[in-house]
Amino acid sequence: MVLVEAPERTGEERNAAESVVAALAARFGNRLATARSVREQHGNTTTWIENQPPDAVVFAQATEDVQEVVRLCAKHRVPVIAFGTGTSLEGQVNAPRGGICLDFRDMNRVLEVHAEDLDCVIEPGVTRKQLNEYLRDRGLFFPIDPGADASLGGMAATRASGTNAVRYGTMKDNVLALKAVLANGEVVTTARRAKKSSAGYDLTRLIVGSEGTLGIITELTLKLSGIPEAISSGICPFPSVEAACNATILAIQSGIPVARIELLDALQVRASNNYSKLDLPETPMLLLEFHGSQASVAEQSERFGEIARDLGGGPFDWATRAEDRTRLWQARHDAYWAQCALRPGARALASDVCVPISRLAECVTETQRDIAASGLLGPIVGHVGDGNFHVGVLVDLNDRDEVVRVEAFLERLVDRALAMDGTCTGEHGVGQGKMKYLKAEHGETALDAMRAIKRALDPLDILNPGKIVSL
Numbered sequence: 388m389v390l391v392e393a394p395e396r397t398g399e400e401r402n403a404a405e406s407v408v409a410a411l412a413a414r415f416g417n418r419l420a421t422a423r424s425v426r427e428q429h430g431n432t433t434t435w436i437e438n439q440p441p442d443a444v445v446f447a448q449a450t451e452d453v454q455e456v457v458r459l460c461a462k463h464r465v466p467v468i469a470f471g472t473g474t475s476l477e478g479q480v481n482a483p484r485g486g487i488c489l490d491f492r493d494m495n496r497v498l499e500v501h502a503e504d505l506d507c508v509i510e511p512g513v514t515r516k517q518l519n520e521y522l523r524d525r526g527l528f529f530p531i532d533p534g535a536d537a538s539l540g541g542m543a544a545t546r547a548s549g550t551n552a553v554r555y556g557t558m559k560d561n562v563l564a565l566k567a568v569l570a571n572g573e574v575v576t577t578a579r580r581a582k583k584s585s586a587g588y589d590l591t592r593l594i595v596g597s598e599g600t601l602g603i604i605t606e607l608t609l610k611l612s613g614i615p616e617a618i619s620s621g622i623c624p625f626p627s628v629e630a631a632c633n634a635t636i637l638a639i640q641s642g643i644p645v646a647r648i649e650l651l652d653a654l655q656v657r658a659s660n661n662y663s664k665l666d667l668p669e670t671p672m673l674l675l676e677f678h679g680s681q682a683s684v685a686e687q688s689e690r691f692g693e694i695a696r697d698l699g700g701g702p703f704d705w706a707t708r709a710e711d712r713t714r715l716w717q718a719r720h721d722a723y724w725a726q727c728a729l730r731p732g733a734r735a736l737a738s739d740v741c742v743p744i745s746r747l748a749e750c751v752t753e754t755q756r757d758i759a760a761s762g763l764l765g766p767i768v769g770h771v772g773d774g775n776f777h778v779g780v781l782v783d784l785n786d787r788d789e790v791v792r793v794e795a796f797l798e799r800l801v802d803r804a805l806a807m808d809g810t811c812t813g814e815h816g817v818g819q820g821k822m823k824y825l826k827a828e829h830g831e832t833a834l835d836a837m838r839a840i841k842r843a844l845d846p847l848d849i850l851n852p853g854k855i856v857s858l
Contacts, residue, residue: 396484396485400464400465400484400485401485403463403464403465404442404463404465404485404486405442406463407442407459407460407463407465407487408421408442408443408487410459411443411445411456411459411487412443414455415445415446415452418445418446418448419443419444419445419446420443420444420446421442421443421444423440425444426440426441426442426443426444426488427440428473429441429444429468429470429473429480429482429488429490430480430481430482431475431478431479431480431481431819432473433473433474433475433476433737434476434477434478434734434736434737434820435734435736435782435784436477436478436481436818436819436820437481438481439478439481439482439483440482441466441468441482441485441486441487441488442482442485442486442487443487443488444470444487444488444489444490445487445488445489445490446490446492446493447489447490447491447493447494448493448494449494450566450568450574450605450606453489453568453603453605454568454572454573454574455572456487456489457568457569457570457571457572457603457849458571458572460486460487460849461570461571461572461847461849464847464849465485465486465487465849466482466484466485466486466487466849466850466851466852467486467487467488467489467603467849467850467851468480468481468482468486468487468488468489468599468851469488469489469491469511469540469541469544469599469603469604469851470488470489470490470491470541471491471511471512471537471538471539471540471541471542471544472514472535472536472537472538472541474533474535474537474541475541475545475815475816475818476737476738476815476816476818476820477812477815477816477817477818477819477820477821478818478819478820478854479544479545479598479599479816479818479819479851479854481818481819481853483819483852483853484852484853486849489603491510491511491512491538491540492512493512494510494511494512494540494605495510495512495513495514495517496509496510496513497509497510497513497518497521498510498606500521500522500525500527500611501580502525502526502527504580505527505610505611505612505613506563506580506608506609506610506611507522507529507608507609507611508606508607508608508609509539509606509607509609510540510605510606510607511538511539511540511541511543511604511605511606511607512538512540513538513539513540514536514537514538514539515529515531515532515533515536515537515539515542516536517536518539518609522611523614526613526614527611527612527613527614528611528612528613528614529561529609529611529612530551530554530555530561530612531547531548531549531551531552531555531556531557531558531561532549532550532551533547533548533549533550533814534549534550534719534720534722534723535720539607539609540604540605540607542558543558543562543565543594543595543604543607544594544595544596544597544598544599544604545558545596545598545814545815545816546558546559546595546596546814546816547814548770548773548775548813548814549770549814550647550649550716550719550770551646551647552770552772552773552775552814553639553645553646553647553648553770553772553773554644554645554646554647554678554772555612555646557814558595558596559592559595559596560610561609561610562591562592562595562607562608562609562610563578563580563581563582563591563608563609563610564576564577564578564579564580564591564607564608565577565578565591565594565595565604565606565607565608566604566605566606567594567601567602567603567604567605568602568603568605569601569602569844569845570602570844570845570846570847570849570850574605575590575602577590577591577593577594578590578591578608580608582610593840596816597855598816598817598818598851598854598855599850599851599854600841600845600850600851600852600854600855600856601840601841601844601845601850602844602850603850615646615678615679616679616680616681617678617679617680617681617683617684618646618676618677618678618684618709618712619676619677619684619685619688619705619706620647620674620675620676620677620705620706620711620712620715620716621674621675621676621688621703621704621705621706622667622672622673622674622675622703622704622715623672623673623675623691623692623695623700623701623702623703623704624667624668624670624671624672624700624701625670625671625672625673625695625698625699625700626670626671626699626700627671627752628650628652628671628748628751628752628755628767629748629751629752630671630698630699630700631650631671631672631673631700631771632650632747632748632751632752632771633698633748634673634691634694634695634698634700635648635650635673635744635747635771635772636744636745636747636748637694637698638690638691638694638772639744639772640744641690641694643687643690643691644677644678644679644687645675645676645677645687645691645772646676646677646678647674647675647676647716647770647772648673648674648675648676648770648771648772649673649674649675649719649768649769649770649771650671650672650673650751650767650768650769650771650776651671651672651673651674651719651722651766651767651768652671652755652766652767652768653669653670653671654729654764654765654766654767655722655725655726655766655767655768655779656668656669656670656671656672657669657729658722658725658726658728658729658766659718659719659721659722659725661725661728661729662718662721662724662725662728663714663717663718663721663725665718673695673700673771674715674716674719675691676712676716688703688705719768722766722768722779723735723737723779726766726779726781727781729764729766729781730764730781732783733764733781733782733783734781734782734783734784735779735780735781736779736780736781736782736793736797737777737778737779737815738777738778738780738797738800738815739775739776739777739778739812739813739814739815740775740776740800740801740803740804740809740810740811740812740813741773741774741775741776741804741809741810741812741813741814742774742804742807742808742809742810743774743807743808743809744771744772744773744774746774746807746808746809747771747774747776749807750776750803750804750807750809751767751769751771751776753803754767754776754778754800754803755767757796757799757800757803758778758780758796761792761793761795761796762792763780763781763782763789763792763793763796764780764781765778765779765780765781765796766778766779767779770813770814773813774809774813775813775814778800780793780796780797801821801824801827802827805824805827805828810828811824811825811827811828817854817855818854818855819853819854822854822855822856822857825855825856834856837855837856838856838858841855841856841858842858
């Protein structure tokens with residue numbers, strides 16, 4: 388077998404990879420794949436970052452499988468990259484130095500549900516839809532919804548959030564404990580099922596968001612919520628993006644417990660209408676959802692309606708039937724594919740930033756002006772209840788001038804967010820794509836601290852190397 392050429396790899400490293408692949412083939416048989424098509428499917432495929440496939444893919448079925456792979460790779464200093472469903476957006480699953488990809492497709496069991504404690508224990512390959520289907524008859528659900536049917540292990544590794552984050556928080560708020568295989572092959576258990584603890588360092592939140600660079604998650608204990616008695620969704624058009632953002636700000640500052648509040652600019656509404664066969668007015672719009680009792684949902688809706696009217700928004704169009712709500716939110720989740728359909732043949736490059744909510748309207752409107760001045764096509768959507776928004780820039784990768792303009796725009800987008808005391812990424816993560824912004828955001832001292840943690844837990848730099856920080 389000829390291994391893929393990895394630009395950062397020496398001949399000695401290639402020989403080591405060949406030895407590891409041979410040993411794993413003998414151990415795992417048909418649970419190891421080396422076909423180029425399979426390896427490329429396990430490299431980055433969702434943005435314009437170059438696809439860098441691993442040398443082989445192992446389909447793990449138990450924590451012991453992960454330990455075996457990691458120990459063998461540590462012995463030969465070969466990289467190990469964890470893979471959930473491959474929906475990450477910043478090259479997190481690429482293998483720039485080759486190595487072994489651990490696919491968690493087959494580790495997809497719900498191990499325990501403690502309904503009385505509102506938590507569950509799962510394997511990392513369980514997807515959010517799979518978990519919620521399993522929980523539905525118990526009156527429970529897991530609220531974090533990034534849109535894609537991502538694996539929960541991957542969601543924890545990238546510290547995902549999504550449409551419900553304004554009410555239910557992000558993955559860091561909903562992972563109570565986890566088990567992970569460290570770079571030496573040992574298993575660490577970071578916490579117990581108690582809802583809080585003051586015992587030692589918070590290893591759970593150290594590993595959540597570490598993108599597989601500090602440990603490989605093999606089990607998760609998740610916080611659950613009760614399915615609300617009443618759910619009401621609606622759309623509210625606004626005369627401008629600024630008015631929609633200001634309505635969001637006032638709703639949050641007024642203490643209205645909105646479950647979801649999503650922004651679509653006029654271009655995104657047009658794209659969603661075309662792709663999802665909707666007939667929404669093509670103007671900036673908020674998609675909202677309220678959870679609670681019948682009385683509280685009605686009160687929340689009325690209070691938000693007053694705010695919207697004061698800013699020139701409305702009228703509301705409410706969807707109370709479950710099938711109507713599902714159709715509305717599916718259109719939001721399909722925003723990426725709707726963006727792609729706006730310009731066939733172009734690549735939709737999704738990038739996100741997050742700012743304090745008081746700066747949201749300013750940041751979004753400045754970004755819109757920047758898109759127009761750059762001669763680009765870039766619909767905007769956002770989980771604006773927590774100041775997070777996404778730009779889906781459409782780019783022809785064969786047009787070098789357009790690529791340069793997109794690159795410059797993305798630099799300005801991050802600079803703008805940082806200047807407003809925001810962050811270069813609210814939920815997509817760092818991976819390869821946003822490593823270059825961390826110094827400006829955190830400073831060299833903080834990066835040195837991150838590198839020290841990485842060296843302490845992964846001294847050989849075999850766990851997803853080339854992501855977040857470089858040694």
